[in-house]
Amino acid sequence: MSMIAHASFDVNALTIQQTTTPGQLPPSQSLVFGQQFTDHMLTIKWHAQTGWQAPEIKPYGDLAISPAATVLHYAPTLFEGMKAYKDENGMARLFRPDMNMARMLRGASRMGFPTFNGDDLIHLIKKLVALDEHFIPADPGCSLYIRPTMIGTRASLGVGPSDEVLLFVIASPVGKYYPTGAKPVSLLASSRDVRAWPGGCGSYKFGANYAPSVQVQQQAAALGYNQILWLFGPEHEITEVGMMNCFVVKRRPDGKTELITPPLDTGLILPGVTRDSVLQLARAHADPVHPLKIAGLPQDLEVVERRICMTEIVEAVANDSLVELFGTGTAAVISSVERIGFEGSDVVVPCGQSGMGDFASAFLAEIEARQYGRVESDWSVVVA
Numbered sequence: 001m002s003m004i005a006h007a008s009f010d011v012n013a014l015t016i017q018q019t020t021t022p023g024q025l026p027p028s029q030s031l032v033f034g035q036q037f038t039d040h041m042l043t044i045k046w047h048a049q050t051g052w053q054a055p056e057i058k059p060y061g062d063l064a065i066s067p068a069a070t071v072l073h074y075a076p077t078l079f080e081g082m083k084a085y086k087d088e089n090g091m092a093r094l095f096r097p098d099m100n101m102a103r104m105l106r107g108a109s110r111m112g113f114p115t116f117n118g119d120d121l122i123h124l125i126k127k128l129v130a131l132d133e134h135f136i137p138a139d140p141g142c143s144l145y146i147r148p149t150m151i152g153t154r155a156s157l158g159v160g161p162s163d164e165v166l167l168f169v170i171a172s173p174v175g176k177y178y179p180t181g182a183k184p185v186s187l188l189a190s191s192r193d194v195r196a197w198p199g200g201c202g203s204y205k206f207g208a209n210y211a212p213s214v215q216v217q218q219q220a221a222a223l224g225y226n227q228i229l230w231l232f233g234p235e236h237e238i239t240e241v242g243m244m245n246c247f248v249v250k251r252r253p254d255g256k257t258e259l260i261t262p263p264l265d266t267g268l269i270l271p272g273v274t275r276d277s278v279l280q281l282a283r284a285h286a287d288p289v290h291p292l293k294i295a296g297l298p299q300d301l302e303v304v305e306r307r308i309c310m311t312e313i314v315e316a317v318a319n320d321s322l323v324e325l326f327g328t329g330t331a332a333v334i335s336s337v338e339r340i341g342f343e344g345s346d347v348v349v350p351c352g353q354s355g356m357g358d359f360a361s362a363f364l365a366e367i368e369a370r371q372y373g374r375v376e377s378d379w380s381v382v383v384a
């Protein structure tokens, strides 16, 4: 392994080659998640001997890599998911991009990839977004999904360090996640197939975590469920909802309401930006001296990160103390759950008349107001 410090790339060395065949933003109704792309992409190469190369923005197009590239065999690959939003004044905004960078760098370290300065990558992502700004749909609920990715490109069938890495960023205009209004999801709880385990890599956005879930998801779909509720261990601990973090709202015997999400220290949970945003908003609301008060939420709210098992959910449904269950993630922001298939029967979860529970819709409104810049917040970063 090279002893060269990874340092960071030189943002001033950026070269921009503009497309000669500019495309157009398709109408919002025709957008399919992740299938249409903007005109340009950002690429930055790294080599163990020479370090980071000059960043390039160039026309979106295929990559050329060796069929022996390690990414194609042993999956050294990680990704991020973030969005740019158009505000009412037509300005592009990113939402908490520092959180995506911190998570990407954590993943890069675990993967043995080179690290970099997260602010430098945000700077370059802003350049890409500014160049392709006309691809951000301005319709309500629409955005530009941004996909930073790192892959190991060393041409070698030996399992070994990634001494050649490509960092690239592509972007895809996306429509409203639920075009016909909020739709609650049904879950099939899986205790046989496990997404993440202690000491594993489930808390990183590593490509290898996602391919094995597809067939499990297909089996759930064949049984009429939208997503998998990933469980862990003999007590059927709740971990995640498909590719979303999981929140449970319960009324306690003392009359207080509890907002529960599994803790991060088990290694079973992907540390979601939306998860963190919901927790911060809920804690601010529950804090008597904090000015933020979220309409529709009870004042005596307890916000807790703790393990929660299926027996607790089943019991709460039986004694009518389960208020809501919802998933959080950048793509849909918040999705309410309406039922969970578990051990041969369906557990029915309350989710409101509108397809979204009161907590889910309150958090969705607060988060969207910040994403689209309607509420001033240091979470929202204007693309200058």
Ligand SMILES: *Cc1c(COP(=O)(O)O)cnc(C)c1O
Residues within 6 Å of the ligand: 081, 205, 240, 242, 243, 244, 245, 270, 271, 272, 273, 274, 275, 328, 329, 330, 331
């Ligand atoms: C990306 C992801 C999430 C959600 O993270 P956000 O930063 O909120 O988008 C949750 N769970 C898994 C498994 C994920 O990959």
